[in-house]
Amino acid sequence: MEYPADGIIRLRVAVRGAVQGVGFRPFIFRLATGLGLKGWVRNSSQGAVVEVEGRGGTLRDFLLRIEPEKPPRCFIQSLEPAYLDPAGYGDFAILPSDASGGKTAVVLPDIAVCADCLREILDPADRRYRYPFTNCTNCGPRFSIVESLPYDRANTAMKAFAMCRRCQAEYDNPLDRRFHAQPNACPECGPHLELWDRRGNVLAQRERALMDAAGALRGGAILAVKGIGGFHLMADARNGESVRELRRRKRREEKPLAVMFPSLLSAKAICEVSPLEERLLRSPEAPIVLLQRKKTSADTAGIAGAAAPGNPCLGAMLPYSPLHCLLLGELGFPVVATSGNLSDETICVDEGEALVRLGGVADLFLAHDRPIARPVDDSVVRVVLDRELALRRARGYAPLPVSMRGPLPPLIALGGHLKNTIAVSAGNQAFVSQHIGDLESAQGYDTFKSAAANFPELFGYDTLWMSGNGDGRRAGRGEGDGGGISPLVVAYDAHPDYVSTRFALEAVKAADGANGVSLVAVQHHHAHALSCMAENDLAGPALAAVWDGSGYGLDGTVWGGEFLSVFDGGFRRVGRLRTFRLPGGEKAVREPRRAALGLLYEIYGDAAFSMADVPSVRDFSPGELEILKTLLKNKVNSPATSSAGRLFDAVASLLNVRHRSGFEGQAAMELEYALGDVHADGRYAFAISEQDGLLSADWSPMIEEILGDVRNGEPLSGTSRKFHNALAETVVAVVRRAGEPRVVLSGGCFQNKYLTERTVLRLREEGFRPYWHQRIPPNDGGISLGQAVAVGARPEGV
Numbered sequence: 001m002e003y004p005a006d007g008i009i010r011l012r013v014a015v016r017g018a019v020q021g022v023g024f025r026p027f028i029f030r031l032a033t034g035l036g037l038k039g040w041v042r043n044s045s046q047g048a049v050v051e052v053e054g055r056g057g058t059l060r061d062f063l064l065r066i067e068p069e070k071p072p073r074c075f076i077q078s079l080e081p082a083y084l085d086p087a088g089y090g091d092f093a094i095l096p097s098d099a100s101g102g103k104t105a106v107v108l109p110d111i112a113v114c115a116d117c118l119r120e121i122l123d124p125a126d127r128r129y130r131y132p133f134t135n136c137t138n139c140g141p142r143f144s145i146v147e148s149l150p151y152d153r154a155n156t157a158m159k160a161f162a163m164c165r166r167c168q169a170e171y172d173n174p175l176d177r178r179f180h181a182q183p184n185a186c187p188e189c190g191p192h193l194e195l196w197d198r199r200g201n202v203l204a205q206r207e208r209a210l211m212d213a214a215g216a217l218r219g220g221a222i223l224a225v226k227g228i229g230g231f232h233l234m235a236d237a238r239n240g241e242s243v244r245e246l247r248r249r250k251r252r253e254e255k256p257l258a259v260m261f262p263s264l265l266s267a268k269a270i271c272e273v274s275p276l277e278e279r280l281l282r283s284p285e286a287p288i289v290l291l292q293r294k295k296t297s298a299d300t301a302g303i304a305g306a307a308a309p310g311n312p313c314l315g316a317m318l319p320y321s322p323l324h325c326l327l328l329g330e331l332g333f334p335v336v337a338t339s340g341n342l343s344d345e346t347i348c349v350d351e352g353e354a355l356v357r358l359g360g361v362a363d364l365f366l367a368h369d370r371p372i373a374r375p376v377d378d379s380v381v382r383v384v385l386d387r388e389l390a391l392r393r394a395r396g397y398a399p400l401p402v403s404m405r406g407p408l409p410p411l412i413a414l415g416g417h418l419k420n421t422i423a424v425s426a427g428n429q430a431f432v433s434q435h436i437g438d439l440e441s442a443q444g445y446d447t448f449k450s451a452a453a454n455f456p457e458l459f460g461y462d463t464l465w466m467s468g469n470g471d472g473r474r475a476g477r478g479e480g481d482g483g484g485i486s487p488l489v490v491a492y493d494a495h496p497d498y499v500s501t502r503f504a505l506e507a508v509k510a511a512d513g514a515n516g517v518s519l520v521a522v523q524h525h526h527a528h529a530l531s532c533m534a535e536n537d538l539a540g541p542a543l544a545a546v547w548d549g550s551g552y553g554l555d556g557t558v559w560g561g562e563f564l565s566v567f568d569g570g571f572r573r574v575g576r577l578r579t580f581r582l583p584g585g586e587k588a589v590r591e592p593r594r595a596a597l598g599l600l601y602e603i604y605g606d607a608a609f610s611m612a613d614v615p616s617v618r619d620f621s622p623g624e625l626e627i628l629k630t631l632l633k634n635k636v637n638s639p640a641t642s643s644a645g646r647l648f649d650a651v652a653s654l655l656n657v658r659h660r661s662g663f664e665g666q667a668a669m670e671l672e673y674a675l676g677d678v679h680a681d682g683r684y685a686f687a688i689s690e691q692d693g694l695l696s697a698d699w700s701p702m703i704e705e706i707l708g709d710v711r712n713g714e715p716l717s718g719t720s721r722k723f724h725n726a727l728a729e730t731v732v733a734v735v736r737r738a739g740e741p742r743v744v745l746s747g748g749c750f751q752n753k754y755l756t757e758r759t760v761l762r763l764r765e766e767g768f769r770p771y772w773h774q775r776i777p778p779n780d781g782g783i784s785l786g787q788a789v790a791v792g793a794r795p796e797g798v
Contacts, residue, residue: 010039010084011059013066016047017077018106018400020151021182023137024048024074025094029174031069035062038089043097043150045460047106053086073111073138073284077403077429094174097150107143107151107431107458109396110228110376112286112320114139116177121322127166130207132323133191133370137181139284143399143434144229144376145183148458153182157371164189183370191370193323196351198359210323213366214330222246224340224354224362228321229376229395229434230347231340231354233361234260236333240304243336247306249361251343254662256308258288258315258378260337262328267316270294270303270334276383285396286320287379307336312673315380320396323368339377346437346447347375357443374454375447376434384753385760390777391751393421397775398434399455401426402534402785404792411489412456412465413787416524416780417498418664420448423784424456424487430534430788431459435781439499448500461485465517466507486516491787494521495552520791524551525562526571527786528746532778533566534789536744536771540567543574543740545731545759547644548747548779549589549664558582560643563695563734566744569793575695575734577647578602581638583628592649592667593619593659594628599650601632603700613711615656644727644749647699651723654706655716665748672752675724676717683725688733695737697730728758732766745772748779 039052145157170178195209235242261267271291348354349372380392408425492504529544553559561577580602582588596616600608652667684702763770
């Protein structure tokens with residue numbers, strides 16, 4: 001193109017990524033005006049758009065400085081520049097947002113309070129002194145308050161709060177760090193605290209409410225605290241009686257409770273904290289971090305044993321909102337801070353709902369009037385192989401996208417049954433929702449249904465596909481209800497009895513083409529493998545070791561100890577753990593002794609029932625053994641499984657670690673914790689065989705050796721380590737037989753730190769390239785992402 005004589009040209013830049021709610025537009029304003037450029041910047045549904053005019057060299061400098069000088073919480077996925085004829089701009093302006101087009105902008109997670117805001121709330125001379133809802137463009141609620149894109153105040157839960165003159169001036173000033181900070185507020189115009197009794201009567205307001213709440217915690221009360229993404233239930237973590245009472249009321253007998261420490265120093269007094277763990281605790285994500293407790297009783301005396309009974313680890317976090325900082329600062333001691341719900345339910349987000357659901361749990365309610373758009377629980381991570389491994393992905397992480405290797409069709413993936421999440425596509429990105437939870441309760445299912453509607457809506461999807469009475473057209477982008485996106489595909493787990501599966505089938509009338517939607521069932525373990533491959537930017541072929549509790553297999557049996565050859569467009573099962581039966585079906589999931597009995601029956605037949613020297617058998621009464629013998633012999637209500645999770649359960653029972661579980665994975669966790677500090681390379685034996693092209697890893701030699709060690713009184717730490725080492729060696733042996741150099745580790749069993757680290761070590765020693773999860777959980781929280789990837793890889797298209 002020919003430019004005017006003065007050399008003035010126009011540069012348009014389309015920016016995609018996390019550029020809304022992070023101070024990106026004031027950054028662009030300062031950069032452009034500092035270079036003497038004219039033009040504008042505005043948010044769009046895809047990110048942000050910038051137009052600047054000036055001489056070519058200056059425009060080049062402007063473009064090159066965006067990436068290295070961008071705000072700290074901003075990340076840019078793409079910058080798309082185009083040079084155009086000048087438009088004659090007279091100055092530089094920040095324009096109103098453009099809501100048109102497909103919604104692919106990255107919605108930021110909620111961000112922990114920044115140092116500047118923390119300094120303000122602790123400064124008696126500041127107008128936000130001790131204000132619990134202080135925030136700026138660098139911190140504060142985001143995902144938990146946004147209702148639609150683009151991210152403007154009118155599209156958030158803050159729209160009901162009109163800013164005062166001073167807040168409005170900050171909001172309008174491009175040079176202020178609160179410029180277009182959508183939750184911006186102060187004591188004069190923003191949300192405020194109230195302390196309620198169980199009937200909802202207001203006992204105190206504002207600062208008095210905070211002080212009285214702290215006093216109640218000191219006195220041993222159980223307090224429900226409304227935070228950023230929902231309610232916590234809090235109790236003095238030093239007070240064993242209070243913690244036990246919280247467990248009783250919450251109906252959570254043994255599962256560990258998280259602890260919020262007032263400071264990093266106080267956490268270090270109780271737990272071992274590595275530099276990486278410290279970084280995670282202090283990060284903007286501010287997750288719960290699983291830390292190793294210090295060994296001596298004197299070090300751990302500050303935390304009641306009931307917080308995490310029998311557990312050498314502690315789920316620790318630091319205060320991440322101004323409210324938490326003020327409350328914990330006033331207390332000066334750690335508190336149990338567990339999700340505000342009853343066991344197996346989702347977290348409460350509304351004050352009225354909390355009074356109903358938590359009225360029998362909390363003594364008092366510290367509430368506020370800032371609405372929460374969606375439940376966002378605390379994230380949970382642990383450090384494995386010097387990397388963070390997400391176990392629950394929610395606050396601070398969701399809904400950041402995972403970039404795909406190519407564009408995905410418009411789709412909604414509904415995840416699994418436990419640890420449910422939902423994923424939607426937007427171009428070459430998959431956005432994974434926050435942890436929704438288990439769908440076994442009616443309340444959990446209701447939360448899932450709500451999320452299945454409002455999470456896709458956030459990214460521009462309509463809900464016609466859920467109505468069951470659409471016109472049957474095959475709608476694409478811009479052709480749905482109100483100009484929204486109608487998904488071409490709804491993906492779900494292949495298990496026919498999952499409520500998420502039934503929801504998908506019923507929502508589109510159980511037939512392809514209803515409302516223009518194709519239904520795609522994705523095998524559970526295939527989805528696990530693809531989720532790990534996606535976050536590692538790995539294309540097939542690869543061999544995936546996918547070990548978990550259960551998943552519906554292609555042959556109709558219960559899979560769970562799988563070796564899958566994953567390639568573009570599909571997978572092939574190349575191996576599995578040897579199968580055994582689970583007497584009583586679902587009861588065996590809650591009773592590891594049943595899994596152990598099924599394991600023994602697979603090896604010894606009827607003789608298993610007379611092995612009175614084996615702890616698992618000894619735990620049954622003669623009458624129970626007779627009933628279970630009938631079930632197993634007749635193969636009644638005794639499904640066959642290859643599950644590694646149930647193998648962990650069985651061995652835990654054989655070693656007399658646990659015969660009945662109070663929560664999912666408890667037996668396996670205790671078997672991991674039994675490892676102690678013993679370091680040894682010994683392992684139990686196993687055998688690899690092949691039949692009809694399917695490899696089988698036979699654990700029977702290992703079980704016979706375990707029984708020998710039990711009879712000889714071998715220490716538990718040694719037997720547990722030899723068991724873990726044998727499992728890692730099993731993976732190596734199958735991989736060696738399969739001959740694929742790239743190995744993916746996924747499934748809930750690889751939440752086990754030692755198993756993952758040992759398996760990766762041995763694979764590397766043998767010359768293989770292992771890949772494991774990082775920010776997408778290895779458990780069923782990653783299933784929705786894998787489903788989305790599976791749809792995108794379908795060779796037949798949609």
